[in-house]
Amino acid sequence: MPKEKAKAEAGARAMTADINKRDRRTARTRRALSDALVGLILEKRFDSITVQNVIDRADVGRSTFYAHFEDKEDLFLRGWEGLLDSMARHIAWENLRHGRFLPVAELFQHVQEFHEFYLALVRSRKTALLFRSGQIYLSRSIEGAFAERLAGNPNPKIPVSVLASYLAANMLMLLKWWLDHDMPCAAQRMDEIFHELAMPGLRAAMES
Numbered sequence: 470m471p472k473e474k475a476k477a478e479a480g481a482r483a484m485t486a487d488i489n490k491r492d493r494r495t496a497r498t499r500r501a502l503s504d505a506l507v508g509l510i511l512e513k514r515f516d517s518i519t520v521q522n523v524i525d526r527a528d529v530g531r532s533t534f535y536a537h538f539e540d541k542e543d544l545f546l547r548g549w550e551g552l553l554d555s556m557a558r559h560i561a562w563e564n565l566r567h568g569r570f571l572p573v574a575e576l577f578q579h580v581q582e583f584h585e586f587y588l589a590l591v592r593s594r595k596t597a598l599l600f601r602s603g604q605i606y607l608s609r610s611i612e613g614a615f616a617e618r619l620a621g622n623p624n625p626k627i628p629v630s631v632l633a634s635y636l637a638a639n640m641l642m643l644l645k646w647w648l649d650h651d652m653p654c655a656a657q658r659m660d661e662i663f664h665e666l667a668m669p670g671l672r673a674a675m676e677s
Contacts, residue, residue, distance in 0.1 A: 495537070498527075498529060498533060498537060499537055499547075501527040501528070501529060502523060502524070502527045502529060502534060502537070502538070502544055503544065503547075503548045504527070505523050505524075505526035505527035506518070506523050506541065506544055506545060507583075507586060508526060509522055509523065509526060510586065510589045510590065510593060511585065511586060511589050514592065514593045515541075515545075515590070515593035515594075515595050516593065518541060519541075520534060520540065520541055523541060523544070542598075545595070546598075546599075546602050549599060549602070549603060549606075550602075550603075550606050552576070552579065553603060553606055553607045553610060554610065556571075556572055556575065556576050556607075557607065557610035557611060557614060559572045559575065560572065560611070560614060562614070562618050568664065568668070569660065569664050570664075571636065571640065571663070571664070571667075573640060573643075573656075573659060573660040573663045573664070574656045574657045574659070574660035575656075576640075576644070577644060577647065577656035577659050577660070578656045580644065580648065581652060581656060584648065584652065587648050596645070600641050600644075600645055603637075603641050604634070604637050604638050604641055607637035607640075607641070608630075608633045608634045608636075608637040608638075609633070611632075611633040611636055611637055612629055612630050612632075612633035612634075615629045615632065615633055616629055625674050625675050626673070626674050626675075627674040632671065632674055635667075635670075636667060636671075639663065639666065639667060640663055643659055643662065643663055644659075647659055
């Protein structure tokens with residue numbers, strides 16, 4: 470039995486190592502493709518970029534590309550969704566009723582680093598897709614987290630789906646305004662503005 474147990478444990482460790490290795494390889498491939506697309510968007514309009522351009526730049530095979538993404542728009546949106554996912558994971562739910570709880574400043578600061586890329590998206594007329602898909606995706610993320618957080622508690626006055634949509638829409642609206650006006654104030658100030666506008670209504674909605 471001890472030998473069988475040791476053999477089973479060794480097999481499990483080998484399987485875990487193999488999965489981790491494949492995960493790292495997948496992450497590297499996706500990053501290479503994403504970086505390639507970003508570089509190409511900085512150089513020319515999105516509509517003129519082909520999948521072949523992307524895989525040539527990333528030095529990745531066509532079959533590998535389609536194993537990860539449906540098309541170039543799927544690749545384009547996955548990176549944005551990953552950023553929104555990261556933001557949703559850092560919501561400070563303990564501050565839900567009292568103060569700053571959405572990491573708005575962190576999102577704005579990250580996007581600020583890619584302002585040149587944003588301007589390239591404006592030239593490619595892709596910002597409408599970016600914000601439309603972002604609102605849908607972020608609303609779902611916030612709604613799911615809301616529902617999990619509030620499980621077993623009285624329902625808020627306003628449906629959770631409405632609250633999530635309201636928060637996502639207003640945050641992304643402020644982000645678009647900020648970028649379109651060449652970031653006239655610090656990301657931290659935009660964070661304060663968002664919470665100053667959102668918190669009174671949210672507190673009222675959360676009252677049982």
